[in-house]
Amino acid sequence: MKPYSILNNVIFLDIETTGxxxxxxxxxxxxxxxxxxxxxxxxxxxxxLVALSISDLLRGVTQKELDSAPQLKDGIRKLLxxxxxxxxxxxxxxxxxxxxxxxxxFLDLIELFAILFPELTEFNLQYLLKKFIHNxxxxxxxxxxxxxxxxxxxxxxxxxxxxxxGYSLPMSITELEAWNWYKHLIKINMxxxxxxxxxxxxxxxxxxxxxxxxxxxxxxxxxxEHEEIWRRNGRSYTLRPQQRDASKFxxxxxxxxxxxxMEAPTGLGKSMAYLLPAxxxxxxxxxxxxxxxxxxxxxxxxxxxxxxxxxxxxxxKRDISYTLIKGKSNYLCFDRFGEIEYLNDMRTLIGYVYLxxxxxxxxxxxxxxxxxxxxxKFNLDFLINQxxxxxxxxxxxxxxxxxxxxxxxxxxxxxxxxLIVVNHSLLLKWPYKSIVPLENIVVDEAHNLTQEAYxxxxxxxxxxxxxxxxxxxxxxxxxxxxxxxLSRRTKKDTLPLSEIESEIEQCINQIANIKAAFENYVSESxxxxxxxxxxxxxxxxxxxxxVIKYLEYLxxxxxxxxxxLEKAVSVLKEISTLEKDKRLKILIEKVEVINSYSRLLEDVxxxxxxxxxxxxxxxxxxxxxxxxxxxxxxxxxxxxxxxxGAKSCLFVSATLSTDxxxxxxKNTLGxxxxxxxxxxxxxxxxxxxxxxxxxxxxIYAIENIDxxxxxxxxxxxxxxxxxxxxxxxxxxxxxFTSRKRLEAFKEEALENFxxxxxxxxxxxxxxxxxxxxxxxxxLLGSKGYFEGIDIPGDTMTTVILDKVPNINSKxxxxxxxxxxxxxxxxxxxxxxxxxxxxxxxxxxxxxxxxIIRTEYDYGSLFIMSKFESNNSTVKKLENQxxxxxxxxxxxxxxxxxxxxxxxxxxQINLYKIMKEVKHSLKKAIxxxxxxxxxxxxxxxxxxxxxxxxxxxxxxxxxxxxxIYLVNGVNIYINGExxxxxxxxxxxxxxxxxxxxx
Numbered sequence: 001m002k003p004y005s006i007l008n009n010v011i012f013l014d015i016e017t018t019g020x021x022x023x024x025x026x027x028x029x030x031x032x033x034x035x036x037x038x039x040x041x042x043x044x045x046x047x048x049l050v051a052l053s054i055s056d057l058l059r060g061v062t063q064k065e066l067d068s069a070p071q072l073k074d075g076i077r078k079l080l081x082x083x084x085x086x087x088x089x090x091x092x093x094x095x096x097x098x099x100x101x102x103x104x105x106f107l108d109l110i111e112l113f114a115i116l117f118p119e120l121t122e123f124n125l126q127y128l129l130k131k132f133i134h135n136x137x138x139x140x141x142x143x144x145x146x147x148x149x150x151x152x153x154x155x156x157x158x159x160x161x162x163x164x165x166g167y168s169l170p171m172s173i174t175e176l177e178a179w180n181w182y183k184h185l186i187k188i189n190m191x192x193x194x195x196x197x198x199x200x201x202x203x204x205x206x207x208x209x210x211x212x213x214x215x216x217x218x219x220x221x222x223x224x225e226h227e228e229i230w231r232r233n234g235r236s237y238t239l240r241p242q243q244r245d246a247s248k249f250x251x252x253x254x255x256x257x258x259x260x261x262m263e264a265p266t267g268l269g270k271s272m273a274y275l276l277p278a279x280x281x282x283x284x285x286x287x288x289x290x291x292x293x294x295x296x297x298x299x300x301x302x303x304x305x306x307x308x309x310x311x312x313x314x315x316x317k318r319d320i321s322y323t324l325i326k327g328k329s330n331y332l333c334f335d336r337f338g339e340i341e342y343l344n345d346m347r348t349l350i351g352y353v354y355l356x357x358x359x360x361x362x363x364x365x366x367x368x369x370x371x372x373x374x375x376x377k378f379n380l381d382f383l384i385n386q387x388x389x390x391x392x393x394x395x396x397x398x399x400x401x402x403x404x405x406x407x408x409x410x411x412x413x414x415x416x417x418x419l420i421v422v423n424h425s426l427l428l429k430w431p432y433k434s435i436v437p438l439e440n441i442v443v444d445e446a447h448n449l450t451q452e453a454y455x456x457x458x459x460x461x462x463x464x465x466x467x468x469x470x471x472x473x474x475x476x477x478x479x480x481x482x483x484x485x486l487s488r489r490t491k492k493d494t495l496p497l498s499e500i501e502s503e504i505e506q507c508i509n510q511i512a513n514i515k516a517a518f519e520n521y522v523s524e525s526x527x528x529x530x531x532x533x534x535x536x537x538x539x540x541x542x543x544x545x546x547v548i549k550y551l552e553y554l555x556x557x558x559x560x561x562x563x564x565l566e567k568a569v570s571v572l573k574e575i576s577t578l579e580k581d582k583r584l585k586i587l588i589e590k591v592e593v594i595n596s597y598s599r600l601l602e603d604v605x606x607x608x609x610x611x612x613x614x615x616x617x618x619x620x621x622x623x624x625x626x627x628x629x630x631x632x633x634x635x636x637x638x639x640x641x642x643x644x645g646a647k648s649c650l651f652v653s654a655t656l657s658t659d660x661x662x663x664x665x666k667n668t669l670g671x672x673x674x675x676x677x678x679x680x681x682x683x684x685x686x687x688x689x690x691x692x693x694x695x696x697x698x699i700y701a702i703e704n705i706d707x708x709x710x711x712x713x714x715x716x717x718x719x720x721x722x723x724x725x726x727x728x729x730x731x732x733x734x735x736f737t738s739r740k741r742l743e744a745f746k747e748e749a750l751e752n753f754x755x756x757x758x759x760x761x762x763x764x765x766x767x768x769x770x771x772x773x774x775x776x777x778x779l780l781g782s783k784g785y786f787e788g789i790d791i792p793g794d795t796m797t798t799v800i801l802d803k804v805p806n807i808n809s810k811x812x813x814x815x816x817x818x819x820x821x822x823x824x825x826x827x828x829x830x831x832x833x834x835x836x837x838x839x840x841x842x843x844x845x846x847x848x849x850x851i852i853r854t855e856y857d858y859g860s861l862f863i864m865s866k867f868e869s870n871n872s873t874v875k876k877l878e879n880q881x882x883x884x885x886x887x888x889x890x891x892x893x894x895x896x897x898x899x900x901x902x903x904x905x906x907q908i909n910l911y912k913i914m915k916e917v918k919h920s921l922k923k924a925i926x927x928x929x930x931x932x933x934x935x936x937x938x939x940x941x942x943x944x945x946x947x948x949x950x951x952x953x954x955x956x957x958x959x960x961x962x963i964y965l966v967n968g969v970n971i972y973i974n975g976e977x978x979x980x981x982x983x984x985x986x987x988x989x990x991x992x993x994x995x996x997x
Contacts, residue, residue, distance in 0.1 A: 003192040005032045006155045007184055010107065011083045013090045014147040015099060018046060024099070025066060027075050028147045029082060039147075040082045043069035049757075076100065087180070089150065091125045105180055109150070111350060112181050114374050115173060116161045118358040121369055125150075132157040158188065159196035167193065172356050178346060220280045221248040229313050242687050243269045249684050250650055251277040254289075254440060258680045259649045259671060261446075263656040266849050267690035270652055271298075271306050274442050275419075279307075281440070282418040283316055287647075289440040290420045292427040294448035296368065297790075299324055302421050322419035325410050327426050328389045332358075332365040334401035335394075337387040351378025355387070365406025372765070395585070411435070424449050428456035428641060439647045446651040447842045450668045454813070457637050458630040459600045463511050464623070466597065470504050473565070473590060482583045482590070483565075486572055489581070494571050496564040503561035510554040517546040518618045518625050530740065534617040536812045537627060539607050547616070548605060551627070555601040558594060565591045603629050611820070615812035630813060632820050639670030643679075655845040657686045659876060664838035693882040696858040696905050697851055700898070701867035701888045707803045710744045717864055718749040721778070721800065724862070725756065727895045728902070729958070731770045731777040733789065734800040735847060741802050742780055753778060770796045773958065789850045793956025797859030799850055804865060804877075805843040807836045837873060841880050848881060856912070856955045858905035860898060906973050910961055914991065917951050922995040937966050940996055965992060 005012075009032065016026035023046035031038040043066060070078070076099070085104060090096040093106035110123045120131070125146060130136050132153045162168070167190050176182050223229060224244040230237035246264050253260035254277055264270035278289040293299050303324045311317040337359055343349045354374065358364050367384065375381060389407045396408040414420060414435050424445075430438055443449055474483040474497065487495055518533075521543055527533055539548055569588055578584050604614050604627050611633055617626045631637065643649060651665065658664050662683050666672050675681050705716045721734070736742035746760065753760050758776045761769055769777045770791045779789075789796075807814045809832055821831030851859035867874055867886065878886055887897055921944065928943055929935050935943070944963055952959035962972040969989050971978040980988060 003155075003189075003195055004035070004037050005151050006158050006188055006192050006196065007089070008032055008035055008187070009086060010184070011086045011088045011104075012147045012150050013083075013088045013096060014150065015090075015096060023048065024072055024075075027079055029079060030147045030151060031082065031086065032151075033084075033086065038082075040079065042075045042078060044072050044075045045069040047071075087184075089154075091150075107181055107184065109154075110373065110377060111179075113157070114354050114378070115176070115181075115350065115357065116157065118354050119362045119364055119369075121371055123371055123373055128157075129153050132160070155192075155196045158185075159193045162188070162190065162193045163197050170357070170361065172353055172361065176350065176353055179350060220276060221245075221251055223276065223314075240267075240269055240690065242690055243273045246270065246273040246684070246687060247277055249682065250274050250442075250652075251281070253650055253682060254278065254281045254648050256680065257647045258682050259643070259646075259651075259674055260682045260684065261651045261656065261662045261665065261671070262684040263662075263686040264652055264654060265687055265689045265691075266654045266853065267855065268654075268687060270444070270654070271302065272310065274444070274650060274652060275302075275306055275310050278419065278440075278442060279310055279314065279316070279320060283320055286418075287440055288418050288420060288436055289442060290422060290427070290436070290438065291442045291444065292422050292424050294424050294445040294452070296423075298445060299421050299423060307419060307421075320419065321413070321417045322421070323410065323413040323417040324421040325414060325426070325432075326366070326368075326423065327429075328394055328407065328431075330367050331389045331407035331410070332367065332384070333387055333389045333394060333407070334359065334405050335399060336390070340383065340386050347377075348379045348382065351380045351383055354378055355380070355383055359406070363404075363406065395582070398580070398582075424452040425456065428453060428638075430641070438642060438645055441642070441646055441649040443649065443651045445653055446665070447653040447655050447846070449651070450665065453634045453638050453669060454630060457634050458628055459596070459603075460626055460628045461597055461600055462624060462626045463515065467508055467511050469590070469593070470507055470561075473504060473587070474500050475504075476501060482587045483568060485583050486578060486581065486587065489578060490572070490575050495568050497568075499564045500561065500568065503557055503564060506557045507554060507561065510550055510557055513550040514547060514554065515622060515625055517550050518616065519622050521547060522618065529620045532617055532620050534812060535615060536815065537604060537614045537616040539605065551601055551605055555598060555605065558598045558601065562591065562594055562598065565594070600627070600629055613813050613816035632816055635668060635670035635673060637670075638668075639673040643670060643674050644677075654849060655842045658838040658841045658880070660686065660879070689882050691852045691855055691857070693852060693884050696908065697848075698860050698885045698887055698898075698901055699848070699867075699881065700860060700862045700894060701886055702862060702864050702894075703866070703888060703890055705864055707738075707741060707865045710738075710741055713741065713802075713864075714744040714748040717745055717802070718752060720862075720864070721749065722752060722756070723895070724798070724800075725758065725776075727898060728798050728860075730794055730798065731772065731779070731796045732798045732800065733770070733779045733781070733796065733850065734802070735781055736802045737782075737805045738802065739782065742782070745802075746780060767791075790853055791850075792853040792857060794856075794858070794958055795956070797851065797857070798862070799847065799859070800862045800864060801847060802864050804840060804863060804867060804874075805847070806840050806873075809836075833873065837876065840873070841877060844877055845880055848884075854956070856909055856957055858902070858909070860901075903973060903976070906960075907978060909957065910971070910973070910978075913948070913951055913955065917947070918991070918995060921947055925995055941965050944992075944995075963992075965996075 012030040012032070014028045015024055016028075017024050024044045025046050027040075027042050027044060029040040031040070043061065045066060045068070049063060069075075079100075080102065083104065087105040087107050088096065088100075089107045089109065091109045093108040093111075097106050109125075109128070113120060113123060113128060120128075122128075129146070129149055133149065133156060136149070169185060173182075173185075221244055224239055224247065227237055227239065242264075246262060246268060249260055249262060250273060252258065264273060274291075278291070281287070282289050291302065293302070303322060307322050308317065311320055311322075332355070337355065340352065343352050351374075358370070367388065370380065375384075394407065396402050396405065396411050399405060399408060402408040411432070414432055420436060424443070427438075427441070427443075472481055474481040474487075476484065476497070483495075483497070483500065487497060522529070522533055525543055527535075537547070538544060565587075569584075569591060572578055572584055572587070603609060603612070607614055611631060613628075613630045613632060615628055615630075617628070619625070651662075651669075651671075656662065656665065666681075671681060702720065705713060705720075707713050721732070724732070734745075736745070750760055758778055759769075760778050760780060762780050764781075766777070766779060767789055769775075770779060770789070771793075773795055809815060809818060814835060817835045818828070818831045821834050822828060826834065848861050851857065851861060867888075869875070869886070869888065887894070889897060924947060925935075925940065925943065932939075941964055944965075945959075945961075948961065948963070949959035952961075960974050964970045964972075969985070969992055971980075971988070
């Protein structure tokens, strides 16, 4: 008999909610009891209006049916009678368990899939359904919700798992005998497994390889004109002259050993502009090219999509290898994993088995490939801290696991790879110079490099990190520490163990004393504790004297500790049996790091060296403190670390110029030093925008609202946003330059937005929700969110900024930079402008760049503070914003202007798309006529509107246009007729005559 489910004597449960406020609207279940199938389904009254488009599961359901459905408690009562005492299979037991307060066993699908398939990076239900059910489409989901689809998914997933593992459980999973899924997995009938394997019907499609075109590699910027290359395998392609021209500069920079600086606007395709010359250069010259980016998203895009697609198109995929490498701590370590002690609690034990299968059986060691959901669900951070590749522990040269180690394989790949993708932080440290010298460098997202450089050359001591660090050296009471272990391996009594333990204890006491001194300083100074306290650590400030005193004591203690540790190390080095003991190497490294802490303390205490910012930060609850020394000039350090040995280097970003030049970048990163060393510098004038910013976007500067009065501002901004919601479509991003304003606004507006059915979300994990048309979202975030948002189309056309993101001149680092400029002869406001403008210019361009991501996008940026036309900084900023209109209006006048502009932007898109599809639309109508023999005007109208709706969807646009051909051509946008002058009406009429003839 054909099996219905691979699992028996279980309930498959699915509970559907509205999504906006998680009101339950549907409960479905399928019971498999003694292989007999029974089904249960009920709607639930949400006691509110529901957007019935929120789920395909509600197609055909009316609000009236929901209103007459049982209340939740009645629906659950019926469900409990149905499920009896059987285990419940559900996607996430935390959710279903919170709704059903029952003693039944819950079987969590996320747990199951994580253990069976640890290589998965996503665990949401839609992803799992599409992954394991061939040709699965959500719109095919049956009226019984997802419950039956879950059964089908499990049938195929569990069968595939057993097939891949020889019809038996791997030994690692047998460690989970107490896990609630275990008894179900071992009862599965292998005959059913074989049935589902044999009947999965996966269609294997043979890849048709087209012949590669012949082209000349030496003129490779001209390859952009060879459309047949880029359209292979059905890809779309349009020549962008700006991309071709940018690529030519990059090619010349590589070949002639130049430093090239270029602002390449959004939409140009800058990744391909540098990948094409970089790939062919490394192919011809056999030299490596290092590509550095700031965001993980771009790194992944390069190695998973852009580079392989390019190499395939050029038919050099087998000739060029590439890799992505990260900092050592981003990888899991075989050796350290083996030292983890056995775990008793089930949650962490499941996490242990998950990691074991990931590392040992799947050969995956990249921490970023672990889903955040799984990290939290299995308490993985606790385990990862015990088994990641620590810089002190990991030496791939001597590691006994190096043949199987994931990190060792990444280091080995560096030797073979011609294209190497890294992040800015790793570039600035670059620990692999002996393997890959920094010769040819491409710095994408170069606007972030300045801040990364300051961070890289900053020295810090954080109290809790430092305390943990020294505690790891020696503790006789806890029988712990590297020195403790090494001392047990020798009988020598010359080790100064008691002195070392005493000094460690004194250091810990001084950490507490420094914390108390900071607390006293904050109290005496009357400093607000709304946020962490961050100020200059100025030794001449009498109020800070107590802090300086205890920092001196800590330095003295560290000095004594260092002397005794060095004595101990000298003794241990002489013992031959310890020669290869990795703990001795770690202890030596710890001594070196403690020396660097001593140097930092001395610098902070004496403050004799000019050109540094010394500051402290204290947690607002006084849980920790931090001291720091940061150089005000990193140009020399950056030149020495990165540029001094480079043959060529490209700095490129969509937002790199400030005041129409690159002086800020050149001065900060030592590029001018490179010029003095006879390196050729090419500054490419900022390339004109690819998109029509001026024609399809606007900036509204809202007057009469003061962001500095937080309470009043929150109320006024709430009123504005509520009115804006009724005047714009789609989702909205609201960015704040102040966390205090963000929290005040959220508290003020949250209930109002809920009442309107608008969900407020925060966090980068929610960015994807901005693509939704079914529900409406407002994303609240800091201005730092802008670089993670890439939403093409019209689901998000509105960004609100609370205030122009000027720097905070009281922040210690910026304050020091300003003072440094004042010392050089500038007055205060000149100094402030010199420090502020490059930063605010790039930030504002980045924020504005979120609106238009494709040629069809349009939208508005609202600045909720003074953006006065007579302000000199504002005038300069306007010049940086592509000539976009700055509208300074309030109230109804503003929204009338916005409505007029949106209508025009939509009209531009309509005409553009009509032009693009004219040929294919005419062909489709002709074919339809041949099929039906005849078509009425009404039928042609319907066909055209359906066709255009599909074309809009391909471009991530909503089709809110209606075209009527009866009694002359009439076009409605948003329900309002498009007014046409005689000339345009004639053109439109002729257009439809052409396609319908």
